[in-house]
């Protein structure tokens with residue numbers, strides 16, 4: 468079964484899928500993207516991802532290449548044509564192809580690309596042990612709310628994380644607060660037991676998983692504070708985790724080499740992961756600890 472990609476109206480073999488060298492995505496990173504996770508053949512949080520895509524396009528004044536309804540159809544076609552039950556569906560829209568010139572081209576049709584990649588999600592080991600994160604200065608621009616394909620700071624950040632044996636790098640603003648991971652939102656559970664994540668603003672990407680988790684936490688009656696937290700507070704947290712479309716909720720058990728709490732995944736993160744997996748239609752195989760069962 469060859470992998471299939473979608474490029475501007477055509478379903479093509481993944482290996483030979485291309486866009487033009489003067490596409491503004493290639494030249495200027497002048498484009499936006501979304502990653503929608505396919506769990507058991509179902510698109511997780513699809514509406515949220517499409518709403519954020521609409522917002523990103525609007526903020527950058529890039530036109531929809533197709534209607535949202537058509538995009539939904541293409542997304543489904545991609546899952547079916549690639550015959551993938553558990554996958555990451557990648558959608559990218561750029562301002563299109565035009566002679567290289569910084570200002571917006573007078574006329575350029577936006578480029579639409581979709582790819583689909585099989586995924587296994589997190590290993591039982593990662594869920595049982597949690598993952599390490601390191602911290603780095605946040606060197607990104609100030610419109611982090613736009614899901615732009617301009618990801619160089621995150622590329623460098625992730626590489627640093629990997630070189631230090633970590634899974635993710637949490638980015639720190641000059642005021643000492645944690646903004647977010649390179650490709651995930653950051654959460655802690657304070658010493659007092661409150662769940663904390665940073666409010667949506669132009670300083671972070673408002674994760675779709677994050678938004679779902681906030682709703683789920685409210686439904687579960689979990690004490691929640693939407694506020695910035697410092698790295699110092701994170702070091703003292705009882706629990707920590709990251710959220711994203713591809714990791715759902717993944718426990719963080721060390722920050723900069725210091726164990727978080729007792730160094731093991733905590734009950735609140737586990738409870739939220741379970742709730743999220745139920746929300747996307749797949750109960751997690753990881754059992755709840757006795758105190759939450």
Ligand code: PMP
Nearest residue numbers: 650651652672674675676711712
């Ligand atoms: N922050 C950043 C910087 C990200 O790249 C991502 C993942 N794309 C997230 C947060 C998490 O967002 P989501 O839950 O929508 O995947």
